[in-house]
Amino acid sequence: MATILVSGGTGFIGKYIVQQLCQLGYRVRVPSRNPQKKRSFCDLSCEFLAGDLSELSFARKCCSGIDAVIHLVGILVEQGQETYKKVHVQITKNMIQASKENGVRRFLHMSSLGTRPQAKSRYHQTKWTAEELVRNSELDWTIFQPSVVFGIGDDFTKRLYKMLLFQNNPLLIFPLIEGGKSKLQPIFVENVAEAFVRALPNPSTFHKIYPLTGPEIFSLKEIMMLILEQAHLAYKIEDIPFYTLMRMGLILLSFFIYPLAALKALSQNWKGELWAIYLFSWLLFLQLLQKNMKKRLLFSLPSNIAFPLVRVAEKLIKNPPLTQDVLLMMLEDNVADSSEAVSTLNLKLxxxxxxxPDILDSLSL
Ligand SMILES: NC(=O)c1ccc[n+]([C@@H]2O[C@H](COP(=O)([O-])OP(=O)(O)OC[C@H]3O[C@@H](n4cnc5c(N)ncnc54)[C@H](OP(=O)(O)O)[C@@H]3O)[C@@H](O)[C@H]2O)c1
Structure with missing residues (x-):
């Protein structure tokens, strides 16, 4: 049986692909920067190599004696040295070169839906550059472009759920950027894994690009409502436009501003600014409003207000909940027709x- 290198095999999607390959009897090699991750692959008969694929020598080592590469390495958020350019472009370049040097012809590449020339986000721009490297490589390539991927272990549902559970959100208010109107077509992780595994030996998929999308289209707001319902967080969503909240906040401000101004006058060293007083009273007001209505409060936040807030959060917080690049992607629809992949690869979406329900069960364990 053929030996397959799964770069990114330790990640959320990678684990499902590795599992399916092992079940079919393939020999699988998994590289990782983190030797500790070897433990989670003990049950599976696969070879684990510790190292960093941004080093060409390690990529060469990984590609020696294999028959095909499934290249999944990618990041949604840049952190320190782990930039999109390094992880998406440089590592793809290394994998292509190492494949060629080792005579490996089959190369399946993970891209992302929305990847295109002149994309707004740098995530999509660098994914596009990586796709171009693959397309121009003269290898027997296949490219997959999934929409957001869901399943047990996914980061997408987990983040939304944790946020709605308000463990870290004492205010119980949730901004929906531009009303959470942008559309998504989430695809199940097992379907993504099947697409890769079935395309692997299939020459009709050579030099093809397949968007991968699920059977339903949701807005982000609809997804949040589904999570709330399914998790029995029985709260009615109050969709108050941001500017209405601002007006209500301003009315409330008049109740706070005078005592606080008096306090400021009393304390000479107090450096409180007007906007801080306003923000404080406004948040307090929202909290009171929410408590009175006994419901989680989702409000529409215009993107021209969200961007500066996210920029500040990126400067102040090490792992901000949102980055400008992710925000740019959130504002775009992420839907496509995946009928070609469905029919060629016999996918049951x-x-x-x-x-x-299973994802939420796994999160509450
Ligand atoms: N999840 C989604 O909804 C989604 C949607 C569309 C496209 N995608 C794409 O699918 C791929 C996999 O996504 P995922 O959600 O499974 O990601 P993930 O769970 O974050 O896993 C990322 C993988 O990339 C590897 N990696 C990251 N930086 C690396 C580096 N500098 N050197 C070597 N390996 C590195 C990690 O390996 P180690 O940490 O073990 O070294 C890990 O195996 C990515 O390319 C992503 O852009 C994902």
Missing amino acids: VSFKRVL
Whole structure:
């Protein structure tokens, strides 16, 4: 049986692909920068190599004696030295070169839906550059472009759920950027894994690009509502436009501004600014409003206000909940027709609604 290198095999999607390959009897090699991750692959008969694929010598080592590469390495958020350019472009370049030097012809590449020339986000721009490297490589390549991927272990549902659970959100208010109107077509992780595994030996998929999308289209707001319902967080969503909240906040401000101004006058060293007083009273007001209504409060935040807030958060917080690049992607629709992949690879698409209870169960364990 052929030996397959799965770069990114330790990640969320990679683990499902590795599992399916092992079940089919393939020999699988998994590289990782973190030797500790070897433990989670003990049950599977695969070879684990510790190292960093941004070093060409390690990429060469990984590609020696293999028959195909499934290249999944990618990051959604840049952190320190781990930039999009390094992880998406440089590592793809290394993998292509190492494949060629080792005579490996088959190369399956993980891209992302929305990847295109002149994309707004740098995530998509660098994914596009990586795709171009693959397309121009003269290898027997296949490229997959999934929309957001869901399943047990996914980061997408986990983040939304944790946020709605308000463990870290004492205010119980949730901004929906531009009303959470942008559309998504989430695809089940097992379907993504099947697409890779079935395309692997199939020459009709050579030099093809397949968008991978699920059977349902949701807005981000609809997804949040589904999570709330499914998790029995029985709160009615109050969709108050941001500017209405601002007006209500301003009315409330008049109740706070005078005592606080008096306090400022009393304390000479107090450096409170007007905007801080306003923000404080406004947040307090939202909290009171929410408490009175006994419901989670989702409000529409215009993107021209969200961007400066996210910019400040990126400067102040090490792992901010949102980055400008992710925000740019959140504002775009992420839907496509995946009928070609479905028919060629015989995929039976699984619905988000069906798997959501299992994902939430796994999160509350
Ligand atoms: N999840 C989604 O919804 C989604 C949607 C569309 C496209 N994608 C794409 O699918 C791929 C996999 O996504 P995922 O959600 O499974 O990601 P993930 O769970 O974050 O896993 C990322 C993988 O990339 C590897 N990696 C990251 N930086 C690396 C580096 N500098 N050197 C070597 N390996 C590195 C990690 O390996 P180690 O940490 O073990 O070294 C890990 O195996 C990515 O390319 C992503 O852009 C994901």
